[in-house]
Amino acid sequence: MTATIIDGKAIAARFLAGAAAEAAALAAEGWAPRLVSISVGDVAAAELYVRNQSRQAAAAGVAFEARNYPAGISLEQLTGVLAGLNADPRVNGIIIQRPLPAHIPVKALQKAVHPLKDVEGMHPASIGNIVYNDLALGPCTAVAAVEILKTLPLSVQGLDVTVIGHSEIVGKPIAFLMMGLGATVTVCHHMTRQVAVHSRRADAVFVAVGKPGLVTGEMLKPGAALIDIGINRVEDRTVGDADFASCAEVAGWITPVPGGVGPVTVATLMKNAVLATRMQMTHYRQAFAAAE
Amino acid sequence: MTATIIDGKAFAEKVRGQVAAHVARLKADHGITPGLAVVLVGEDPASQVYVRSKGKQTVEVGMASFEHKLPADTAEADLVALVQRLNADPEVHGILVQLPLPSHLNSDLVINTIDPAKDVDGFHISNVGLLGTGQKAMVPCTPLGCLMLLRDHLGSLSGLNAVVVGRSNIVGKPMAQLLLGDSCTVTIAHSRTKDLPAVCRAADILVAAVGRPEMVKGDWVKPGATVIDVGINRVERDGKTKLVGDVDFASAAAVAGAITPVPGGVGPMTIACLLANTLTACCRANGLAEPEGLTA
Numbered sequence: 001m002t003a004t005i006i007d008g009k010a011i012a013a014r015f016l017a018g019a020a021a022e023a024a025a026l027a028a029e030g031w032a033p034r035l036v037s038i039s040v041g042d043v044a045a046a047e048l049y050v051r052n053q054s055r056q057a058a059a060a061g062v063a064f065e066a067r068n069y070p071a072g073i074s075l076e077q078l079t080g081v082l083a084g085l086n087a088d089p090r091v092n093g094i095i096i097q098r099p100l101p102a103h104i105p106v107k108a109l110q111k112a113v114h115p116l117k118d119v120e121g122m123h124p125a126s127i128g129n130i131v132y133n134d135l136a137l138g139p140c141t142a143v144a145a146v147e148i149l150k151t152l153p154l155s156v157q158g159l160d161v162t163v164i165g166h167s168e169i170v171g172k173p174i175a176f177l178m179m180g181l182g183a184t185v186t187v188c189h190h191m192t193r194q195v196a197v198h199s200r201r202a203d204a205v206f207v208a209v210g211k212p213g214l215v216t217g218e219m220l221k222p223g224a225a226l227i228d229i230g231i232n233r234v235e236d237r238t239v240g241d242a243d244f245a246s247c248a249e250v251a252g253w254i255t256p257v258p259g260g261v262g263p264v265t266v267a268t269l270m271k272n273a274v275l276a277t278r279m280q281m282t283h284y285r286q287a288f289a290a291a292e
Numbered sequence: 293m294t295a296t297i298i299d300g301k302a303f304a305e306k307v308r309g310q311v312a313a314h315v316a317r318l319k320a321d322h323g324i325t326p327g328l329a330v331v332l333v334g335e336d337p338a339s340q341v342y343v344r345s346k347g348k349q350t351v352e353v354g355m356a357s358f359e360h361k362l363p364a365d366t367a368e369a370d371l372v373a374l375v376q377r378l379n380a381d382p383e384v385h386g387i388l389v390q391l392p393l394p395s396h397l398n399s400d401l402v403i404n405t406i407d408p409a410k411d412v413d414g415f416h417i418s419n420v421g422l423l424g425t426g427q428k429a430m431v432p433c434t435p436l437g438c439l440m441l442l443r444d445h446l447g448s449l450s451g452l453n454a455v456v457v458g459r460s461n462i463v464g465k466p467m468a469q470l471l472l473g474d475s476c477t478v479t480i481a482h483s484r485t486k487d488l489p490a491v492c493r494a495a496d497i498l499v500a501a502v503g504r505p506e507m508v509k510g511d512w513v514k515p516g517a518t519v520i521d522v523g524i525n526r527v528e529r530d531g532k533t534k535l536v537g538d539v540d541f542a543s544a545a546a547v548a549g550a551i552t553p554v555p556g557g558v559g560p561m562t563i564a565c566l567l568a569n570t571l572t573a574c575c576r577a578n579g580l581a582e583p584e585g586l587t588a
Contacts, residue, residue, distance in 0.1 A: 107427065124421030131420045131465055158484040166472055168425040175468075175480075176424070179459055184485040187468075191451045191475040197494075198477065 003226075003251040006148060008260040015147075015267035016060050022274040023061035026281065031092075033277040034063035035119065036085055039097035040078070040104060041071030046097035053095065053266060060270035071101050078104060079112045086114040089284065092277040093119030095269070116280050119272040122169065130173055133180040136279065137272050142173035144264035145206055145227045146181075152225055152253055154203065157182035162202035164188045164195060164215065164241075170208040170229055178206075195219065207241040217246030225253040229261050295519075296550040298441055304560035307440065307586065308353055311567045314583045315354040318574065326574035327356035328386040328412065328566070329378045333371060333397065334364035339390045346388070349563050355570060358384060364394050371397060372405050379407040385577055386412035386570035409577060412569040414466065423469050423588075428576075430569055431588045435467040437561025438499060438520045439474070439588060445550055446497075446518060450475040455495035457481045457488070457508065457538070463501040463522055470588055471497070488512070498548075500538035510543025519544055519551040522558050 023033050035057060039046045050066050057064035069078065085091045094113045100106050110122040118126050121139035130138055150156070161178045165171040166189040175185045186202070188195045190209075196219040199205050207215050208229035220226060230241030240257030248254050255261055318324045328350045332343045343359065350357040360374060371389075378387045387410045393399050403411070408418040414432035422429035442449060454476040458464040464480060471478045481491050483502070492498055492512040500508045501522035513519060523538030537554030545551050552558055568586040575582050 107425075124418045124425060124427070126421065127424045128417035128419070128421030131424050131469075132417065132461055158486050160486065172424060172469075172472070176465070179465075179480055179482075182484045184479065184481050184491065186477065186479040187472055188477050189472075189475070192477040193451050193453075198479075 003248040003254040005248070006151075006227075006253055006255045006260060008148065008255060008263045011148060011151060012263035012267035015264065015271055016056065019060040019062070019267070019270040019274050022278070026274060026277050027061070029281065031277050031281045032063060033061075033092045033273050034065070034090060035093040035095060035273050036091050037064065037066045037095040037097060038069065038078075038081070039066070040069045040073060041101045042099075043068055045099055050097060053269065056266045056270055057273070060267075060273070062270055062273045073104075075104055075108060078109060082109065082112040086112075086117060089280075091117065092280055093117050093273045095120055096122075116283060117276055119269060119276050121173075121272065127168075127173065130176050130180070133176075135177065135180070137276060138177065139169050139173050140268040140272065141170050141208075141229060141261065141265045142177060144268045145170070145174055145208075145229055145261050146177045147268065148227055148255060148261060148264055149178075149204055149206075149225060150181075154225065159183040159203045160201055161185045161204045161206070162188060162198045163206045163208075164199065165206075165208040165210075165229075167208060171206070174206050174208070209241050211241055212239050213241075213243045215242040215247060217243070217248075217250040220247060220250045222250050223252035224250075226251045226255070227261065228255050228257050231257060231262065295545040295548040296445075297545075298445055298518075298520075298550050298552045298557060300437075300441060300552055300557040301560045303441060303444060304437075304564040307561070307564040307568060308349065310583070310586060311564070311571050312353040314571055314586075318571075318580075319354065322578065322580070324574065324578055325354070325356050325383075326385050326570050327358060327383045328388065328570045329358040329360065329381075329384045331360045331362070331371070331374065331378075331387070331389045333362045333366050333390070334394045336392070339392075343390055346563055346566065349567060350570070353567050355567065356383060366394075366397070368397050368401070371402055375402060375405045379405075379410060384410065385574035386410055386566075388413055388566065410573055412566055412573055414569070415462070420461075420466075423466060426473060429588075430573065431470065432462055432466045433562045433565035433569060434463050434522060434558065435470055436565045436569070436588060438467060438522065438558055439470045440565070440585075441520065441552065441558070441561065442497060442518065443474070448474075449497065452476050452496040453479070453494055454497040454499065455479045455481055455492055456499045456501065457492065458499075458501035458503070458522075460501060464499075467499055467501065471499075473588060502538050504538055505536050506538070506540040508539040508544060510540060510545075510547045513544050513547045515547050516549035517547075519548045520558060521552050521554050524554060524559060 115125040161183040199219045204225040212232040228240035228242045347357045408416045414430040419429040454471045489512040499520045505525035521537035521539040
């Protein structure tokens with residue numbers, strides 16, 4: 001075993017402490033951050049996430065309200081709910097829990113969240129800002145993965161990075177965030193002919209596909225950083241997309257699953273919550289300064 | 293010389309022909325005429341040439357062309373008000389604000405005032421994000437033109453290794469998104485990339501968009517690769533001004549399977565795609581099927 005195991009929980013704790021200090025400062029100005037979580041229908045599916053987010057919010061000094069709507073609610077009713085939350089100055093961030101019932105298209109809801117309250121970083125304008133290298137509220141998992149890489153003693157300028165998986169919420173934003181930092185990025189996916197050719201060239205590999213054991217040690221360049229974003233249930237165990245044992249023999253750094261990207265993702269949500277609150281406070285003061 | 297020369301001029305003419313045929317059908321079947329509004333602020337000579345050329349081609353395909361020429365000292369509020377009027381005008385399906393704007397105007401603010409559905413340049417932050425998340429968007433014209441040329445020449449792009457050299461907001465980044473959308477494995481290289489020639493040599497599709505004359509040499513090109521040269525650089529050669537691309541054409545053409553020349557490659561596609569985008573915007577605005585083969 002040669003790889004240093006990256007302690008996601010320790011990074012998350014640092015982020016949460018920073019968020020808590022910022023939340024306290026905002027609260028002192030009358031802007032205590034508050035999140036609203038929306039789930040629809042089957043509560044059980046999202047329950048684990050909601051409970052975890054609620055606990056981390058408490059740790060970060062962010063108020064957290066979990067709302068559940070019946071499975072039969074229409075898209076129009078839900079976008080109406082969102083319009084209300086967008087207009088409510090006491091709500092600073094909106095989380096849309098997945099899965100949603102089949103008749104509710106998730107993208108339609110994400111677009112209905114005001115970009116200043118988009119703590120999940122899923123609004124097209126939030127993604128557009130990332131592409132234009134102007135990160136404010138980014139998608140939490142992608143931002144967490146990149147933040148983890150930034151804690152390593154690697155110079156990101158000119159770093160060869162391979163991203164395996166080109167999902168809209170993880171793979172693609174990671175690619176654009178890393179490119180913005182000066183890395184040379186290659187994006188692989190299910191149509192890529194030889195992933196190993198690309199991954200073996202990389203100083204850092206991000207994998208976010210949802211296939212256990214997809215990345216093995218012989219696919220890595222010795223000493224590379226491996227950030228594993230996969231979360232898969234295999235025989236009652238949670239594993240990532242990497243074959244941890246063989247990858248840890250070759251990599252220089254590796255994130256474990258669980259305990260790697262996961263906790264940093266939730267901490268990033270809290271960082272976004274306080275950032276969103278500050279942006280709203282600034283926006284509000286600019287818009288209404290004359291009236292105050 | 294082994295490479296097939298990709299004739300962008302001929303292909304652009306074909307695209308304009310397809311657009312014109314669609315426009316004629318829209319008029320005949322639905323009584324709709326697609327309209328493109330172009331806003332020019334100031335008297336930049338290059339911009340004036342572009343705007344004239346755009347207006348002429350818009351009319352040639354049967355669309356309505358609305359030109360708004362404003363003085364260089366136009367106030368930002370007046371320009372924003374004009375854009376808002378055009379947003380509300382049902383005759384206008386596409387709005388293009390010619391860049392660069394005079395320095396006292398905030399281009400981001402003006403571009404983001406355009407209704408994303410009418411943003412035929414594809415520069416509105418929402419369109420950037422929609423493209424980034426694989427949703428229906430207005431796609432920037434130059435990379436859309438490159439994609440059309442590639443599809444026309446190669447058929448399916450799925451599984452091919454594509455390298456985009458250059459990470460600009462208007463070409464490199466959207467090009468990478470479009471190639472990912474067509475299932476290429478995409479590498480975005482740039483000035484900080486280590487061993488750029490080796491990265492380029494891995495490419496089945498090589499798109500050069502850096503703005504450096506003849507930077508990409510023949511020995512950077514994998515034999516048989518398709519090379520798309522987006523660069524347009526003016527250089528002095530033997531006392532004369534000459535247009536060259538980002539690719540050293542002579543040496544690259546000896547190795548590549550196909551290559552776009554400069555001029556006459558990607559260049560003519562840009563306005564053709566602007567017209568295609570205006571048509572697409574018009575179809576979407578009227579709830580009609582999008583023109584096949586003219587979108588991403």
